[in-house]
Amino acid sequence: MATSNRSQARASSPSAGRVSSPPTRPGGRILTLRVDNDGRKVEIFDYYLKPVACEEGPAFELSKLQGDGETYHVRIGEDASCECKGFLRWGHCKHVDSLTALKQSNRL
Numbered sequence: 001m002a003t004s005n006r007s008q009a010r011a012s013s014p015s016a017g018r019v020s021s022p023p024t025r026p027g028g029r030i031l032t033l034r035v036d037n038d039g040r041k042v043e044i045f046d047y048y049l050k051p052v053a054c055e056e057g058p059a060f061e062l063s064k065l066q067g068d069g070e071t072y073h074v075r076i077g078e079d080a081s082c083e084c085k086g087f088l089r090w091g092h093c094k095h096v097d098s099l100t101a102l103k104q105s106n107r108l
Ligand SMILES: [Zn+2]
Pocket: 072, 082, 083, 084, 085, 086, 087, 092, 093, 094, 095, 096
């Protein structure tokens, strides 16, 4: 008798971010990312979100509001990419994941 195989994935992926409207500065909005690390620790990151022209897909410039104000160029779509260390190391990151989720739900 098979035991029920309920492999409910522990969601450690970032929940979709939030984009504020109206714009907070010309051509830019605030993107708030809420990263849930296995439900133990929640980190909030705020970025200025600015669409940038890119032929290969929807692309954005994210400038961190806190800390050292790092800026990442993020592209979503089939050939997603990001400049952050996470993406370089793992091939995915919270920036790409959340922008993709926002795009898919038409909230970008
Ligand atoms: Zn990234």
